[in-house]
Every structure is written in structure tokens, then in C-alpha cells.
């Protein structure tokens with residue numbers, strides 16, 4: 001990518017962020033963000049990736065508060081014990097645990113799934129939340145560009161390896177749900193199928209936006225697969241808005257300064273940011289309905305290109321090759 005294209009990608013990402021911040025500020029001044037209320041979810045089991053921090057922590061806490069058995073899948077070993085203890089104390093729910101899962105390593109993801117399956121638990125909700133943003137150019141254990149590898153491919157593999165358990169755990173009228181956290185930056189993302197790893201040239205902004213765009217395409221194709229199979233599992237997307245978390249540690253210093261000075265006012269709190277994920281995970285209004293892009297607990301349209309089934313199919317096929325799993329959608333859609 002030329003320096004000019006990289007600058008354009010950065011400007012587009014910042015423009016989306018600025019527009020969202022203004023919209024959030026207006027909303028806070030006019031009617032505020034109102035915490036949604038959900039009914040208890042006893043006997044339900046959820047996995048939340050990246051649940052030790054930020055939006056994932058709030059999501060795990062809110063699901064635990066509803067009585068769910070919550071498994072935090074994370075790579076932040078050092079925080080895990082303290083986080084689990086805090087959530088247990090806050091929610092009076094003892095069924096909260098941490099299992100190590102480094103999404104930057106396919107081996108770690110497979111080990112996580114194996115450990116989880118050995119527990120013989122059902123799985124009703126999988127929240128694909130973990131992410132990195134605008135990190136310097138570096139690769140995962142398997143040699144994938146980090147945004148693409150952690151944000152997208154890691155969750156692609158994790159979801160595929162857990163699909164059988166989700167399928168067994170869902171029931172007609174009470175589907176299991178896959179909730180994947182995307183971002184408004186997907187609206188300015190471009191999928192470069194010829195260079196998904198950004199290896200010929202690198203822009204952290206373009207790579208982050210591409211990973212979030214890939215998650216949207218993946219979710220729609222997953223939903224098409226689930227619908228074609230007629231199984232009681234749905235897949236939707238949650239867009240949290242602009243949220244005051246540590247995700248911004250690698251952004252331009254000016255943005256970090258604005259966040260430090262005004263974040264408390266113009267950004268959502270992590271709890272507010274988690275509401276759309278929790279809504280997607282438990283609201284009865286979405287029973288049996290997948291393939292939705294949700295923002296502020298409402299359905300909205302994602303980027304037009306994300307509805308292109310051919311683009312979804314191409315990305316899915318390539319992702320299967322990269323992660324070494326069988327492309328089950330090929331036989332499903334050729335029948």
C-alpha cells in the first residue's frame with residue numbers, strides 16, 4: 001500500500017470514529033443510553049472471548065448476572081484470577097471460570113476447544129469478542145497478520161470447532177447463538193482477497209477495518225449455512241460503538257489524548273458497549289433470527305458489499321484453507 005493509500009485508510013477510519021462520537025454525544029445529551037433489562041438465563045452456558053478486559057469483561061459480567069455459566073476464553077493469564085473473583089463477587093454467581101485461549105495460535109484454540117469439550121457442558125452462547133486494534137505489523141504464531149489472524153481467523157476457527165456443540169445445545173424455540181463483535185470501521189474496510197495478510201504493504205488502519213469486515217462476511221455466510229441445515233443456531237453481529245477501553249493503546253497520540261480528556265463523556269462505558277452483545281445473546285426478540293447487524297440494540301444495515309454471497313463464499317473457502325478445516329459449506333450449498 002502506498003503512503004497515500006495508507007493515509008487515506010487512516011482518514012477514513014478516523015472519520016467513521018468521529019461521526020460515531022458525535023452521534024453518541026448527541027444521544028447522551030438528548031435521551032441517554034438506557035440499560036436494557038433481560039430475563040434470567042439459568043442453565044445456559046456462554047463463552048466470551050477476551051472477557052478479561054473492556055467490553056468482553058462487561059459482557060461476561062452481565063451474562064453472569066443473568067445466571068449463565070460463563071467461560072472467559074482469554075490470553076490474559078495474569079488478570080484471570082482477579083477477574084473471575086470480581087465477577088463472582090459482583091454477580092453472586094459461582095459459575096464463572098477462565099480457560100486459556102490465545103487466538104493468535106491455532107494450536108491454542110484447538111486445545112481450548114478440547115478442554116471445553118472435556119467438561120461435557122452444553123454451549124448456548126458464543127461471544128466472539130476479543131480483538132486487537134492498529135497494532136504494528138506483526139504476525140501470529142501461524143504467520144498470519146495479527147488483525148486478520150486474531151480478530152478474524154481465530155474466531156473463524158473457534159466457531160467452526162464449536163459448531164457441533166452449539167448445534168446439540170440449541171433447541172427449537174431456544175436457539176444457541178453466535179454473537180460476533182464487529183465495528184463501524186467495517187464500513188470503510190476493503191477485503192483484499194489477493195493479499196489478506198497485508199504482506200505487500202501494511203496499514204494498521206486498513207488491516208483492522210479489513211478484519212472487522214471479514215467478520216461480517218463470515219457471520220452472514222455462517223447464518224446461511226445454519227439456515228440451510230435447519231439447525232437451531234443463529235449468528236449475528238454486535239457493533240458496540242466507540243467505547244472507553246484499552247483497545248486504543250496503539251492509536252495516534254492525539255486520539256489517545258482526546259480519549260483521556262473526554263472519553264468519559266463522548267465514549268460509551270464498557271458496560272454500555274456490552275449491551276448490544278448481551279442483547280444479541282439473550283433477547284427473545286431475536287429468537288430464531290440470525291444474520292443481523294446490531295447497533296445500539298437495534299438492527300441496522302452493514303456495508304452493502306457484505307451481503308454479496310459470492311464474496312462471503314470466497315472468503316469462507318480461503319479461511320478454510322488457511323485454518324486447515326473442511327469447507328462444509330461447499331457440500332451444503334451444492335446440494
Ligand SMILES: NC(=O)c1ccc[n+]([C@@H]2O[C@H](COP(=O)([O-])OP(=O)(O)OC[C@H]3O[C@@H](n4cnc5c(N)ncnc54)[C@H](O)[C@@H]3O)[C@@H](O)[C@H]2O)c1
Pocket residue numbers: 049050051052053054055056073074075076101102103104129130131132133150181182183184239240241242243244245246247248
Ligand atoms: N472499544 C471500542 O471503541 C470498540 C469499537 C468497535 C469495536 N470494538 C471491538 O470490541 C471488541 C473488544 O474490544 P475492547 O474495546 O473491549 O478492547 P480491550 O483491549 O479492552 O479488550 C480486548 C480483549 O481481547 C483480548 N485479546 C487480544 N488478543 C488476544 C488473543 N491473541 N487471544 C485471546 N484474546 C485476545 C485481550 O486480552 C482483551 O481481553 C474488539 O473486537 C474490538 O474490535 C471495540
